[in-house]
Amino acid sequence: MLPESVQAFIDAEIAAATTDFSDLRAVFLNGTLKRSPEPSHTEGLIGISNHIMSGLGVRTDIIRAVDHVIPPGVYPDMREQGWPVDDFPDLYRKLIEPADIVVLASPIWLGDQSSMTRLIIERLYGWSGELNPAGQWSYYGKVGGAIITGNEDGGKHCAAQMLYALSHIGFTIPPQSDSYWVGEAGPGPSYLDDNRGAGNHWSTRNTVFAAWNMLHAARSLKDQGGIPVYGNVTTNWNLSVADHPNPEYR
Numbered sequence: 175m176l177p178e179s180v181q182a183f184i185d186a187e188i189a190a191a192t193t194d195f196s197d198l199r200a201v202f203l204n205g206t207l208k209r210s211p212e213p214s215h216t217e218g219l220i221g222i223s224n225h226i227m228s229g230l231g232v233r234t235d236i237i238r239a240v241d242h243v244i245p246p247g248v249y250p251d252m253r254e255q256g257w258p259v260d261d262f263p264d265l266y267r268k269l270i271e272p273a274d275i276v277v278l279a280s281p282i283w284l285g286d287q288s289s290m291t292r293l294i295i296e297r298l299y300g301w302s303g304e305l306n307p308a309g310q311w312s313y314y315g316k317v318g319g320a321i322i323t324g325n326e327d328g329g330k331h332c333a334a335q336m337l338y339a340l341s342h343i344g345f346t347i348p349p350q351s352d353s354y355w356v357g358e359a360g361p362g363p364s365y366l367d368d369n370r371g372a373g374n375h376w377s378t379r380n381t382v383f384a385a386w387n388m389l390h391a392a393r394s395l396k397d398q399g400g401i402p403v404y405g406n407v408t409t410n411w412n413l414s415v416a417d418h419p420n421p422e423y424r
Contacts, residue, residue, distance in 0.1 A: 176222070176372045184222075184382060188229040195389050196231030198396065200275035202321070204238045205291030207281065214238070215365035216279050216323045219355055222378060223277065223321065223385040230389065235269045239290045246293055248300040248419060262297045270298070274392040275317045276345065278336045282324025282356065287332045295339045302343035303421035308400060309407040311344040315400030317392040318345030319384055322354035323365045329354030346401070348391035353381035 175181070202224065206214040220236060228234045242261040245252040252260040270276060276298075280291035304312040318340030322332045333352035341347050355365050355377040365371030372378070395401070413422070 175369065176378060180375065180378060184226065185229070187382075187386075188226060191230060193390075193393060194231075195227070195393060198227075198274045198389070198392050199233045199272055200227050200235075200277065200388075200392075201269045201273040202234065202236045202277045202279055203270075203291075203294045204236060205240075205278070205280040205288040205294055206238055207240060207283075207288055207290060208238075209240050210238055213366060214281075215367075215371070216281050216321065218366045218371060219321050219323050219353065219377070219381060220277070220279050222381045223319075223353075223388075226382065226385040227275075227389065232275075232389070235273075237265060237269060239294050244293060244297060246296065248296055248421060250300050250304070266297075266301055270301075271312070273316065274396060275319065275388050276313075276340070277319045277321060277388070278340065279321040280323075280332055280336065282322060282326065282328040282332060285326065285328035285331065287322075287335060291336070295336070299339070299343055299421055301421075305408060306400070308403045309409045310401065310403060311408060313340075313344030314406070315395050316345050317351075317388050317395065318347055319351040319388045320353075321381065321384075322352070322356075323371070324354075324356045325362050325364045326360060327356055329356045346391055346395060348387040350380070351384050351387050351391075353377060353384045 202220050206216050208214050224234050243259045244262045245257040249255055251263045280287040306312055320333045320336040322329050337347050355371045363370045
C-alpha cells in the first residue's frame with residue numbers, strides 16, 4: 175500500500191478534478207508470466223494508474239495474457255492459420271477495440287520485456303491493418319502508455335520499445351506516458367516485496383503523471399473526434415500485396 179500521505183494526495187486530486195472522464199474506457203495488458211490468482215508485481219504498479227482512472231469513472235479492464243490461449247502470429251485470428259484456439263480476437267473486440275486508452279504493462283526479464291508482452295504487441299500489430307470508421311488505421315484516436323516493473327534494470331529500454339511499437343501502429347503517445355520501478359541494481363526485492371515499490375515516490379509520481387497524461391490526451395482526442403483525417407486516410411493509397419503476412423501490406 176502507498177504511504178497514507180501519498181494516497182491522500184492522489185485521492186484529493188481525483189476529488190478535485192473538474193473534467194468528466196466517465197465516458198472513457200481503458201485496458202491494461204499485463205505481460206506477467208504469473209497466472210491468476212498468483213500475485214503480480216506488475217499489477218501492483220498498475221494498481222496506482224487503475225485507481226486514478228476508475229476513481230474518475232473510467233471503465234478499466236486488466237488482462238493477463240498468460241491466463242488466455244493466445245498463439246503467436248501477426249494475423250487477427252490465428253485459428254485461420256491452423257491454430258485450434260485463439261482467445262485474442264474476442265479480447266480485442268470486447269476490450270481493446272472499444273478502449274480509448276491501452277496500456278502495455280510488463281515485468282523485466284534479462285533486461286527486456288517479457289515474452290508475453292512481446293506476444294501482445296505482435297497480436298496488436300496483427301489488428302493494425304483494420305480500419306476505423308474514418309478510414310484510418312484501427313488504433314488512430316487511441317492513447318497508449320507503458321508500465322514496467324523489475325528488480326534489476328531495463329526500465330527505460332523496455333519503455334522505449336513498448337511505446338515505439340504502440341506509436342508505430344497508430345496510438346497517440348502523450349508526454350511522459352510511461353512509468354517503471356526496478357529497485358536497486360542487481361537481484362533483489364520486486365515491487366510488492368516488503369511493500370518496497372510503494373515507498374518509492376519517484377515511481378509513484380511518474381505513474382500518477384502517466385495516468386493523468388493518458389486521460390488528458392484521450393479526453394482531447396475523443397472530444398475532437400479522433401485524429402483529423404486529412405492526409406492520413408489509408409483507402410486513398412493502394413499498397414496491398416495479396417496474402418502478405420505483414421499487416422501494413424494487407
